[in-house]
Amino acid sequence: MAHSNRLYQTRDIMFQIKEWLGVEKLLSLDAYKDYYGMDTSTASSMSTIKSAAT
Amino acid sequence: MCPANKDADEPGAKFVGGNEHAVVTPDSFKNVYKTVMDAELGPQFGYRGEGKIPLCWYAPILEMQSAASPSIVMFWCLTQGAITVLQEFATQKQQDLFIPKLRTGEWGGTMGLTEPGAGSEVGACKSRAIPTDVPGKYKLTGTKCFISSGDHDLTENIKALFTGEKGNVLEGTVTNVFIVKKGKVFTPGRGVLPGTTAGALIKAMRKSGIKVIKGRVAMAVLRRADEVFLTNAPRGVIPVVRVDGRKIGTGKPGTMTRKIMAIFKEYVCRNI
Numbered sequence: 001m002a003h004s005n006r007l008y009q010t011r012d013i014m015f016q017i018k019e020w021l022g023v024e025k026l027l028s029l030d031a032y033k034d035y036y037g038m039d040t041s042t043a044s045s046m047s048t049i050k051s052a053a054t
Numbered sequence: 055m056c057p058a059n060k061d062a063d064e065p066g067a068k069f070v071g072g073n074e075h076a077v078v079t080p081d082s083f084k085n086v087y088k089t090v091m092d093a094e095l096g097p098q099f100g101y102r103g104e105g106k107i108p109l110c111w112y113a114p115i116l117e118m119q120s121a122a123s124p125s126i127v128m129f130w131c132l133t134q135g136a137i138t139v140l141q142e143f144a145t146q147k148q149q150d151l152f153i154p155k156l157r158t159g160e161w162g163g164t165m166g167l168t169e170p171g172a173g174s175e176v177g178a179c180k181s182r183a184i185p186t187d188v189p190g191k192y193k194l195t196g197t198k199c200f201i202s203s204g205d206h207d208l209t210e211n212i213k214a215l216f217t218g219e220k221g222n223v224l225e226g227t228v229t230n231v232f233i234v235k236k237g238k239v240f241t242p243g244r245g246v247l248p249g250t251t252a253g254a255l256i257k258a259m260r261k262s263g264i265k266v267i268k269g270r271v272a273m274a275v276l277r278r279a280d281e282v283f284l285t286n287a288p289r290g291v292i293p294v295v296r297v298d299g300r301k302i303g304t305g306k307p308g309t310m311t312r313k314i315m316a317i318f319k320e321y322v323c324r325n326i
Contacts, residue, residue: 013114021110035105047093048115051086052055052122 013045055090058082059123067206075207086126087208091159095119098157100134102141129162132203136163139215143245152213162209164201223271225249226284229292233271234281234310243268251285258321259314281308290322291315 017023024038061080068078090096099112119127137156140149155161181196194214205212223231224245230252232241239259241252256266276282282294282302291314293307307315 013118016114017111021113023108023111026108026110031106032108036107036111041111044093044095044111044115048095048118051089051093051095052118054056 010046010049013049014042017041017045055086055119055122055126058086059125062123062125075205077205077207079206079208083126083129084208086123087129087159090119090130096130097133097137097159097163100137101153101157102138129203129206129208130159132165133159133161133163135165136213136215155211156213160209161211161213162203162206164203164212164214221273223273223276226286229284229286231271231276232283232285233276233279234283234308235275235279237265237310239264239266239310239314240271240275241266241268242271244270249285249287251287251290254321254325255285255291255314255318258317262317264314264317277302279303281311283307283311283314291318 023041027036061082065080070078099107133156137153140152156163183192183194186193224242225231230249232239259266277297280303284292293311295302295305
């Protein structure tokens with residue numbers, strides 16, 4: 001059962017995406033560079049945080 | 055999503071019957087579904103073609119969505135799977151028809167895969183699609199007892215995908231199938247789960263100079279094979295001497311199968 005209080009911290013999530021998963025480096029590859037950038041990835045995550053928690 | 059998760063238990067989804075939308079979801083689910091679809095945070099992650107989104111980008115998103123409500127997240131996760139399967143197995147015409155609406159969440163996906171009990175042997179689950187009087191419409195019967203997102207009122211259409219090879223051999227419940235004909239080895243190439251033992255054996259056979267061909271294997275070809283054998287992880291190479299009660303070859307493990315068993319044994323000793 002999910003909880004109503006948010007256990008995730010935005011900072012932790014952004015650390016996972018940028019530093020741990022290396023999405024920025026990944027998005028520079030040919031398969032992705034013409035379609036997405038770090039700003040779209042960040043916007044998706046922020047949007048998810050908002051829609052998941054509220 | 056998080057507050058709506060409570061509604062999965064109480065009031066929960068209701069079965070009301072009828073031919074369309076026999077299952078009614080809680081109102082809060084509809085709001086969540088629309089929000090997620092509008093924000094493009096659902097089915098589009100299953101698309102693996104040009105302009106695909108890297109899955110590691112989706113990993114933290116899925117983590118958050120699943121933590122907020124595992125019940126709701128199932129609706130678009132299965133659509134993601136349906137998109138991926140269609141891209142792999144469907145004709146171009148089918149892809150053009152289904153994928154655009156699945157990607158936007160206008161249509162939903164589900165899967166034709168559920169254990170008869172709570173067991174793990176999914177391959178034992180048999181289902182049949184029987185044609186009705188209406189062209190292109192089938193009645194599904196089988197051992198499935200439930201199916202996630204199989205019916206609901208969040209989308210106008212729900213795609214239940216079945217892959218199959220009419221009249222062709224695919225695989226055993228927990229085995230891969232190989233046949234020997236005129237010194238060559240044949241094994242089904244598409245629509246099968248890639249077994250680790252089968253993969254290792256193919257490599258070992260090719261290294262030993264045996265020609266291995268991956269492609270369609272008709273049932274009729276299987277019955278007329280010189281030799282047949284199966285592979286799986288616990289038992290390695292397993293000779294088959296009868297198919298549908300009829301003898302294969304002499305009715306005993308053939309020369310080629312015995313040779314392949316020896317090749318595999320040597321491969322295992324060297325590599326594992």
